Amino acid sequence: INAEYMGGLLHCLKTLAKHQCLTVTRALMTYEIPFEDNVVKSLHSICSELPLCKIVLDHLIDVMLNSQLFEDTGKDNRVKLCPNPYVACIIVGHVMELVTNNKQICEVVPANMTWAYLLLIGAAHEANQKDKDTKEKKTCVSHVIDSFKKYIDGYYGRHCNEWMKQNELWNRIADFTKYDDAVADVIKFVVNEDVLSEEEKDLDPEDDVKPLEAKPMTCTPLVKAIYQFIQPYVNKQIPCHRLIASSIVSQLVLNCLGDRDLVNGSFNLLLTRSAPDEKEEIKLIALTGLSRIGVHPFDEISMFVAPIITTVLTCFSDENTSVVHKSMRTLNEILRAVDPGPHLASVVVPICMRLKPGFESADDNIRHESFKLFTILVDLTLAGKLDSTLMEQQMFLNLPAVLMHINDSEVSVRQPAKGTLHSITKYLAGLNKKSSFTSLMAKPQYAPDKKMDFDEFAREFSGVWVREFFQHVNDVLIAFNGFFKANPDQIKANAAIFAGYMLSHLDEDGLKRCNVEQTTSGLISLLKKESNKLVRGKAAKALGLYT
Numbered sequence: 001i002n003a004e005y006m007g008g009l010l011h012c013l014k015t016l017a018k019h020q021c022l023t024v025t026r027a028l029m030t031y032e033i034p035f036e037d038n039v040v041k042s043l044h045s046i047c048s049e050l051p052l053c054k055i056v057l058d059h060l061i062d063v064m065l066n067s068q069l070f071e072d073t074g075k076d077n078r079v080k081l082c083p084n085p086y087v088a089c090i091i092v093g094h095v096m097e098l099v100t101n102n103k104q105i106c107e108v109v110p111a112n113m114t115w116a117y118l119l120l121i122g123a124a125h126e127a128n129q130k131d132k133d134t135k136e137k138k139t140c141v142s143h144v145i146d147s148f149k150k151y152i153d154g155y156y157g158r159h160c161n162e163w164m165k166q167n168e169l170w171n172r173i174a175d176f177t178k179y180d181d182a183v184a185d186v187i188k189f190v191v192n193e194d195v196l197s198e199e200e201k202d203l204d205p206e207d208d209v210k211p212l213e214a215k216p217m218t219c220t221p222l223v224k225a226i227y228q229f230i231q232p233y234v235n236k237q238i239p240c241h242r243l244i245a246s247s248i249v250s251q252l253v254l255n256c257l258g259d260r261d262l263v264n265g266s267f268n269l270l271l272t273r274s275a276p277d278e279k280e281e282i283k284l285i286a287l288t289g290l291s292r293i294g295v296h297p298f299d300e301i302s303m304f305v306a307p308i309i310t311t312v313l314t315c316f317s318d319e320n321t322s323v324v325h326k327s328m329r330t331l332n333e334i335l336r337a338v339d340p341g342p343h344l345a346s347v348v349v350p351i352c353m354r355l356k357p358g359f360e361s362a363d364d365n366i367r368h369e370s371f372k373l374f375t376i377l378v379d380l381t382l383a384g385k386l387d388s389t390l391m392e393q394q395m396f397l398n399l400p401a402v403l404m405h406i407n408d409s410e411v412s413v414r415q416p417a418k419g420t421l422h423s424i425t426k427y428l429a430g431l432n433k434k435s436s437f438t439s440l441m442a443k444p445q446y447a448p449d450k451k452m453d454f455d456e457f458a459r460e461f462s463g464v465w466v467r468e469f470f471q472h473v474n475d476v477l478i479a480f481n482g483f484f485k486a487n488p489d490q491i492k493a494n495a496a497i498f499a500g501y502m503l504s505h506l507d508e509d510g511l512k513r514c515n516v517e518q519t520t521s522g523l524i525s526l527l528k529k530e531s532n533k534l535v536r537g538k539a540a541k542a543l544g545l546y547t
Contacts, residue, residue: 006038010045017046021055029063029087033143040094047095047105054108057095061110063088069123069238081127086140089120093147096154106155112229113155114190117148118183118244119233125176126240145174156193163189180247180285187226187251194222216295219259227252227262234269243282246273250289260300267293267304274311280320287315287323291330294337305343308334313347316354321363328358328369335376345387348377352394359401360486364410371405371416374398378423382430395424396472400479403461403498407454409490418448428469436464455497455541462501466510474514477502484522489530493538496526500542511546520547 017024024046031039047053064085071080092113099105110116124141149170153161164170164186172182195217217223226248233245249266256262266289273286290308293301312334315327331351335344351373358370381391402424405417422441429435440460445452466473480502483495499519506514526539 006041010041013042014045014049014052017052018049021046021052022059025056025059025091029084029091033087033090035090035094043091043094044098047098048102050102050104050108053095053098053105057092057108057110057113060088060092060095061113061116064092064116064120065112069120070127081124081140085120086124086144089117089144090147092117093150096151099154109155111225113151114186115226115229115248117144117151118186118248119241120144121148121173122179122183122240122244123238125179126238129176141174145170148173156190160189160193180243180281183244183247184251187248191217191220191223191226191251191255194220215254216257217255219256219262223252223255224259224262227256227265231265231269234273239279239282242273243279243285246270246282246285246289250285250292253289253292254295257296263296263300264304267301267308271304271307271311274315276314276318280323283315283318283320283323284326287312287326287330291333293334298338301338302343305334305338305340306347309340309343309347309351313351313354316358321366324358324361325363325365325369328366328373332369332373332376335373335380339385340380344380344385345390348386348390349394351377352398356398356401359398359405360491362487364412367405367408367410367413368416371402371413371420374402375416375420375423378420378427382423382427388427392427395427396475399424400476400483403458404483404486404491404494406452406457407490407494409488415448418446422448432468435468437468440464454494455501458494458498458501459504462498463505466502466505470510473502473506473510477514477519481518481522484526489532489535492526492530492532492535496523496535496538496542499523500538500545503542504545506546516546 013024028039028042035043043056047056067085067088068082069085071082095105096109121141121144124144128141149161152164167185169182169185172178172185175182230245230248233241234249236242236245246269249269252262253266253270256266270286270289273282274290275283278286290312293304293308309331312327312331315323315330318324318327334340355370355374358366361367361370377386377391378395380386381388399421402417402420405413406421408414408417425437425441429437440446444450446457465476477499480495480499483491486492486495500523503511503514503516503519520543523539523543527536527543530536530539
């Protein structure tokens with residue numbers, strides 16, 4: 001088509017659009033993607049006039065948000081993408097190309113366009129995950145992201161696009177496994193951008209490419225608007241909507257200081273997404289948001305402390321180890337950030353009961369977090385913030401497990417276990433002013449960050465334990481017998497040598513009052529049946545210490 005003929009067609013199309021704008025827009029949406037130059041020129045011609053541009057953009061966001069996204073193909077778990085919302089996305093990107101010459105177009109862009117893009121990219125990702133071999137769906141994700149780049153460049157400016165590029169945000173947006181994290185960063189940037197002065201926005205992009213800190217901010221009208229828009233999507237049936245909405249709400253928790261209603265609404269939404277029947281990746285996002293409760297004044301969030309702790313605690317039993325690990329870290333952060341006070345008294349025993357299996361988990365991260373959490377509970381007891389009668393029983397009950405894991409095969413577990421032991425012995429020393437635990441644990445070689453001679457420590461600790469807590473010796477020996485059947489050979493070896501030294505410090509009367517027969521039988525069984533040389537060696541040494 002020659003230029004003169006094309007100019008005439010564009011003029012006719014623009015004139016028609018002034019009377020039937022939606023009809024023309026719908027007609028342009030039927031063309032194949034990627035659009036040919038003639039289609040793009042037609043869009044540019046129509047949207048060069050602000051009133052027409054507003055009508056077009058309002059229609060497009062309506063299509064993006066209210067059109068059907070998927071169509072079931074009836075084959076396995078595969079779904080077919082409905083084209084209209086994605087075509088609408090792509091047209092928005094082409095319209096935003098006009099901003100370079102007409103910045104007034106930004107004034108008619110619908111307020112929720114950014115969040116609509118985020119929802120649709122997530123939906124395209126979800127469809128792609130259900131049918132990874134479909135080239136059409138991969139192409140759709142790529143086209144929509146390219147359109148989003150044009151939108152960001154036009155609406156927020158070149159510096160925003162540069163910041164996203166330098167922080168690899170575009171790469172993360174294109175990666176389904178990192179998309180929720182990318183969404184949170186987009187929200188972080190937009191909220192931060194909203195409070196910048198015009199001079200700060202005009203900084204050279206090269207001077208402003210560092211990642212933004214997730215710092216708490218006072219609530220703004222923009223934050224309220226984002227929350228009002230995204231709130232219904234948290235409970236949508238489509239998983240990608242719940243995931244993206246949860247990610248946005250989790251980020252907004254940091255940006256709503258001073259707005260009690262928004263704080264309450266956000267935590268209520270996140271609690272609903274932490275339910276046992278929710279998808280793993282959504283629960284992880286919700287737990288991240290719940291862990292941020294400490295950024296708000298206590299009087300605003302006090303009503304949520306107990307429900308959040310209870311909800312997080314249920315995640316300790318989740319079938320996904322990633323959720324278990326995350327829930328433990330979340331509770332750790334909550335207890336450090338918020339004074340739990342009376343809210344913790346009713347759940348401290350259930351917490352300890354859930355932690356007990358965590359001490360013996362096959363997952364190093366779960367063992368690590370379990371000991372860190374138990375240390376916090378002991379430290380709260382030492383500070384007078386927890387009822388000592390409740391925690392004292394738990395300390396005696398869990399001490400044998402702590403003693404086993406200060407010599408765990410994994411360094412990442414040994415150090416927090418030693419920290420737990422130091423806190424427990426500090427409490428025990430407080431029960432007896434003449435206790436030898438203080439001097440024992442003050443020895444440099446027994447510091448949490450030092451590598452200790454475990455056998456020597458077992459000998460010294462056992463001596464103090466027998467002298468100061470003889471009434472608990474038999475309980476500890478029974479617990480050691482349980483560890484003789486543990487899976488890791490290192491734990492079996494630890495239990496054997498500790499049991500031997502514990503019995504070696506008992507006099508004749510003490511041996512009569514303890515269940516020596518069961519311990520001896522267990523050690524002999526280790527010596528005869530275990531194939532691991534370390535276990536057999538420690539069992540033999542233990543038997544020689546008291547027989």
